[in-house]
Amino acid sequence: MHLKTAFKHIRRSPYQALSAIMIMTFTFFVASIFLLLALGSQTILKYFEGKPQITVFFTDKADKNSINKIKSLLVDTGKVSGVKYVSQEEALAIYKEQNKSDPLLLEMVTADILPASLEVSSFDVNNLKELYSLAKKQEMVEEVVFQKDVVQNLTNWTNGIRRIGLGLLIFLVIDSILIVVTITGMKIAIKKDEIEILRFLGATNWYIRWPFILEGIIYGVFGAIFGWLATCLVLWQSNSLLSTFLTGTPLYPIPYFVMGVLLAVVLVSGVVIGTIGSYMAVKRYLK
Amino acid sequence: MIKFEKVSKKFNNGTTALSDIDFVIEEKEFVFLTGPSGAGKSTIIRLLIGDYPPSTGSITFLDWEVNKIPKKKLPHLRRKMGIVFQELKLLMDRSVFENVAIALEVLGAKDKEIKEKVKETLEMVGLGDDMDKFPLQLSGGELQRTAIARAIIKKPEILLADEPTADLDPATSWEIIRLLSEINKMGTTVIMATHNLEIVNALGKRVMSLDKGKIIKDEEKGKYKTD
Numbered sequence: 001m002h003l004k005t006a007f008k009h010i011r012r013s014p015y016q017a018l019s020a021i022m023i024m025t026f027t028f029f030v031a032s033i034f035l036l037l038a039l040g041s042q043t044i045l046k047y048f049e050g051k052p053q054i055t056v057f058f059t060d061k062a063d064k065n066s067i068n069k070i071k072s073l074l075v076d077t078g079k080v081s082g083v084k085y086v087s088q089e090e091a092l093a094i095y096k097e098q099n100k101s102d103p104l105l106l107e108m109v110t111a112d113i114l115p116a117s118l119e120v121s122s123f124d125v126n127n128l129k130e131l132y133s134l135a136k137k138q139e140m141v142e143e144v145v146f147q148k149d150v151v152q153n154l155t156n157w158t159n160g161i162r163r164i165g166l167g168l169l170i171f172l173v174i175d176s177i178l179i180v181v182t183i184t185g186m187k188i189a190i191k192k193d194e195i196e197i198l199r200f201l202g203a204t205n206w207y208i209r210w211p212f213i214l215e216g217i218i219y220g221v222f223g224a225i226f227g228w229l230a231t232c233l234v235l236w237q238s239n240s241l242l243s244t245f246l247t248g249t250p251l252y253p254i255p256y257f258v259m260g261v262l263l264a265v266v267l268v269s270g271v272v273i274g275t276i277g278s279y280m281a282v283k284r285y286l287k
Numbered sequence: 288m289i290k291f292e293k294v295s296k297k298f299n300n301g302t303t304a305l306s307d308i309d310f311v312i313e314e315k316e317f318v319f320l321t322g323p324s325g326a327g328k329s330t331i332i333r334l335l336i337g338d339y340p341p342s343t344g345s346i347t348f349l350d351w352e353v354n355k356i357p358k359k360k361l362p363h364l365r366r367k368m369g370i371v372f373q374e375l376k377l378l379m380d381r382s383v384f385e386n387v388a389i390a391l392e393v394l395g396a397k398d399k400e401i402k403e404k405v406k407e408t409l410e411m412v413g414l415g416d417d418m419d420k421f422p423l424q425l426s427g428g429e430l431q432r433t434a435i436a437r438a439i440i441k442k443p444e445i446l447l448a449d450e451p452t453a454d455l456d457p458a459t460s461w462e463i464i465r466l467l468s469e470i471n472k473m474g475t476t477v478i479m480a481t482h483n484l485e486i487v488n489a490l491g492k493r494v495m496s497l498d499k500g501k502i503i504k505d506e507e508k509g510k511y512k513t514d
Binding site: 012 | 378
């Protein structure tokens with residue numbers, strides 16, 4: 001009954017309803033994009049963090065024993081999440097795999113040229129500097145390659161995206177709530193006479209309030225669905241661009257599950273925003 | 288059924304609308320409230336429906352003490368009343384059917400029940416063929432009948448009509464009065480505020496005459512005289 005009345009209200013003033021749904025759509029579109037970006041950058045960061053971040057190359061003189069000592073030294077710091085020994089033969093195999101299309105390069109290289117190495121990853125990128133210094137000062141260590149910049153840059157980007165996204169999201173959520181408050185308030189003002197009549201006929205406060213609150217929820221739900229659809233459309237349109245950048249990472253193609261969870265999140269948020277906005281209006285204008 | 292005891296109403300602007308009013312109205316009575324404009328007729332109706340509280344005194348309707356009823360309980364009180372306003376208060380963007388149906392929708396009636404009862408009530412007030420018309424397509428008398436249909440559809444204990452013949456020609460006024468009399472005969476108490484001398488005098492019902500917020504006369508089969 002109340003839902004029927006709410007849809008009747010929307011049909012009778014479609015432009016107000018449209019403006020509320022449009023602003024909600026924009027909010028949820030931006031929210032979806034930033035959620036995906038935040039999730040994506042986090043996944044990429046995890047992906048790079050899982051990769052070896054420090055590679056310790058040994059001199060020719062380094063035997064298995066001294067390499068094991070250095071390995072233990074690094075592990076004992078308690079800051080190493082993984083360490084892998086790559087022998088000269090394994091290094092050659094990797095080299096061959098990476099250059100299999102270029103026989104000339106393969107001919108020139110033997111296992112003796114390639115150094116044995118330890119690939120080290122850490123729990124936290126902030127520990128890398130310490131591990132780097134420790135490895136660097138060991139005898140038998142020829143070179144230490146430290147992928148500090150990649151991870152650090154990614155961390156900075158992730159934090160930046162989170163901050164900008166959160167700020168924009170807070171602004172848009174407040175804006176959406178205020179739009180629902182204003183539009184619901186306008187509708188209550190337009191229906192002042194009708195509300196007065198309903199009261200004289202014995203309508204309870206909640207009988208009068210429900211259609212307005214449901215209307216706010218409808219704006220939120222439609223805004224969430226349209227915002228999510230717009231996100232899907234943008235992702236679909238930028239398919240070729242995404243595949244260029246993200247192939248090989250766990251991000252591409254974006255799993256259906258993630259999009260499903262995103263829809264659920266925006267729908268719940270839509271209901272919450274619509275309810276808050278319309279309830280605020282009802283409390284303020286329907287005394 | 289209705290009891291006013293030492294009821295006074297003074298508005299914030301200093302106007303005294305009623306002072307020290309006492310009366311009792313029994314079930315199934317037909318009572319005219321008469322008097323010039325500003326005498327306090329509409330104030331009595333507004334106090335009875337709990338639109339505003341009296342400044343002093345107590346008002347009883349059935350088991351309710353209207354002046355003490357909390358705002359939350361007002362809807363329950365008003366569901367026992369049918370009200371016909373002087374300005375009708377019809378919804379101009381709704382059909383006759385929808386205007387009448389709203390009174391049952393408020394009570395949570397089912398669609399089927401609403402359809403049947405609205406049809407039955409509109410036929411009773413002579414608007415059976417005008418259900419789909421909008422208020423702008425109706426004459427003054429038809430508008431008044433729509434308002435009466437909306438007031439009586441929920442079978443109220445009491446029907447309050449504030450100047451229901453104010454803007455009508457004599458013939459239409461009599462049609463409305465005949466309708467109100469029929470409703471009264473079916474067992475509904477009717478209180479009608481009016482200053483239509485001819486109607487009051489012809490009907491021979493109870494007349495409460497007011498002037499400057501006081502009851503100056505209350506007669507069982509009264510007449511309305513103007514000085």
